[in-house]
Amino acid sequence: MEVWAPDGVPEVTAGDDLAALVLAALGDGADLADGDVVSVTSKVVSKAEGRTRTGDRDGAIDEESVRLVARRGATRIVRHRLGLTMAAAGVDASNVALGSIVLLPLDPDASARALRRGIHERAGVNVGVVVTDTAGRAWREGQTDIAVGAAGLVVAEDFAGRTDPHGNPLAVTLPAVADELAGAAELVLGKLSGRPFAVVRGRADLVLPPGKDGPGATALVRPEGGDLFGWGAREAVVRALAGAVADRMPFGAPADRGELDAALAALPDPTDRTAVAAVCFAYGWQVDGWDEGPSGSRTDGVCRVSPVTT
Structure with a gap:
């Protein structure tokens, strides 16, 4: 060759x-x-x-991005409108006139x-x-x-x-x-x-x-939700805790019940409803309700869950 x-x-x-x-x-x-x-x-x-254009690089990154995947300081990894996952949405300021950027x-x-x-x-x-x-x-x-x-x-x-x-x-x-x-x-x-x-x-x-x-x-280009790394490590935690419906897709298709149960079993407190809901969200499941325990406490009882369907 x-x-x-x-x-x-x-x-x-x-x-x-x-x-x-x-x-x-x-x-x-x-x-x-x-x-x-x-x-x-x-x-x-x-x-x-x-x-090629002059002007705000950050604004161009916003324009070219579908969503933020991860951020560390000034570095942004984004999902580009073309489906590519890359730093700064491919916006480049090298090999171009000073003050210009290339998309x-x-x-x-x-x-x-x-x-x-x-x-x-x-x-x-x-x-x-x-x-x-x-x-x-x-x-x-x-x-x-x-x-x-x-x-x-x-x-x-x-x-x-x-x-x-x-x-x-x-x-x-x-x-x-x-x-x-x-x-x-x-x-x-x-x-x-x-x-x-x-x-x-x-x-x-x-x-x-x-x-x-x-x-x-x-x-x-892998479709949204088809990659094992749809979010950065920190961002995945925050997105799962926030539980916004629009954030589900990057986590991928619902896991099987065995995987979900193993993840829930790893929680230090399986009655922590916030933690349970976040794990369910990340695994493509939703909490349908809690059956209260004998004491009536919110930390007692059994959680009822079901896979999310689209």
Whole structure:
């Protein structure tokens, strides 16, 4: 597999023709071949699409966010309107004029489709396209590039149902190849080199035929409630105690009764109604009432619960 990035790309501004810029940087398309994957940073896509502005960065983060996932000091991890979970909603102030910020493209998959189509129409080559952005990873230091947009590309290889060389069945193996291609491209792009385009050659098996764009990078985004880490650790405690209906979804689908009972059994005081209600909320259940004990005390008796249905 080969990965390279051309030098000499001019500063991209609103209204620029990205397909023309890519082809010019790649010998008017002579350096491209069928089955190549063209990687483009989201920043130049956003610049070309007029997603650069001056003004309040915090306000832009609010505008781009669906909800706050976690906050530690000034750092905000949010659920972006595209479904991505990332720091500062992808709002960036690097590689842009002082006092300006860049927002993610409105629809990175659509941007990738347009670029793929433009390259094919002008140069006659069938390529896949990945629009990339940098993101941190839970449990890991540092950042890596991921695919926020894709076109003409298998974005994940499904190995479920296959067996390994030892005969073991593969149940949930799903390599996110679009993210892996984005990471490979980032190795030659760098952050300070002025190289926003890269070509990855050697995985033509992942590139779809002309006219078939595939599901896009959107297919790699877990739906709300499908992730085990829908809230930050502190935020999960507060949201469960507050018990607002709108906060249920990030906790996921209701757990089975055995899981709920085990969680309730871990409470230091199983008659603490506030704690019981919070645990039930976090596990997708609700308290329907309490059967009072013989003394009539609110801390006696049995709690009646049921799973939340939508």
